Amino acid sequence: MIAFINRLAENVARQGRIPAGIIRRIKNYCWIQTLGFWMFDLRRPDAPWRKFREPHAGSVRWELATIENCQRWIQSGTDGFTSWQGETLIQLVEQKHLVLVGYANKPDESNSQVPDCYGALVLERKPMTKQCSFFMEPDEGTLRTFYTREQARGRGLATQMFIEFCRVAEERGITKVYADIAFSNIASYRAAEKAGAVRMRDVVVYETTLFKRACIFVCGSLKNRFHRKRSNEATNIEAK
Numbered sequence: 001m002i003a004f005i006n007r008l009a010e011n012v013a014r015q016g017r018i019p020a021g022i023i024r025r026i027k028n029y030c031w032i033q034t035l036g037f038w039m040f041d042l043r044r045p046d047a048p049w050r051k052f053r054e055p056h057a058g059s060v061r062w063e064l065a066t067i068e069n070c071q072r073w074i075q076s077g078t079d080g081f082t083s084w085q086g087e088t089l090i091q092l093v094e095q096k097h098l099v100l101v102g103y104a105n106k107p108d109e110s111n112s113q114v115p116d117c118y119g120a121l122v123l124e125r126k127p128m129t130k131q132c133s134f135f136m137e138p139d140e141g142t143l144r145t146f147y148t149r150e151q152a153r154g155r156g157l158a159t160q161m162f163i164e165f166c167r168v169a170e171e172r173g174i175t176k177v178y179a180d181i182a183f184s185n186i187a188s189y190r191a192a193e194k195a196g197a198v199r200m201r202d203v204v205v206y207e208t209t210l211f212k213r214a215c216i217f218v219c220g221s222l223k224n225r226f227h228r229k230r231s232n233e234a235t236n237i238e239a240k
Helices: 002-015 020-029 048-056 067-076 083-094 157-171 186-194
Strands: 030-041 060-064 098-104 117-123 125-127 132-135 140-148 176-182 198-210 213-219 226-230 233-236
Touching: 030 157, 030 186, 048 157, 060 157, 067 083, 083 098, 083 117, 083 140, 098 157, 117 157, 140 157, 157 176, 157 186, 176 186, 186 198
Parallel strands: 140 176
Antiparallel strands: 030 176, 030 198, 060 098, 098 117, 117 140, 125 132, 132 226, 198 213, 226 233
């Protein structure tokens, strides 16, 4: 039901029936959404992402972003690279996380190009709210900040990006990659599953927002991985 309401609100905003600004205000002051966790097990020699990657090799040029790249893309004014989106990518690069960008069907390697999609693989911990983070083991990573520019959507780039992240992660000795995705975001979790991710069916995260303050409640096997800082010590958040 919660996912249905979220999808309905997104569709209404997309169709212009209610101004997007009103939807944003509602989400800032009184909102709830549910998220699931999907996992790529990179130890599997028969993992679907390995086979899927072969026929698509070469169709997208993949690179790891640099701070200089991000600064130039912000100045381009292209969708997906607003100031706050670009600054987020810069912070991720500065923190030594992996920011992957893809150029679809672009043989020219000119530095003036703007990527068609991007995403990030974070290590050690992923902030979920201002107060709470999801913590990982040394051989694990979690995906975040996936984006495909409007002119490149509908071409399967999200699925290919999931697969490329698996390859990059495996090269760095990572054995598990997580992806937390809202149940209302059907396109994203279908792309993850197409790439070989398996949903952890016992894990559900409830994210509530009340007067711009976000809290999360966690059910399932990963609940002990969620912590918040209090007096410089990590303590478990409320969990069901």
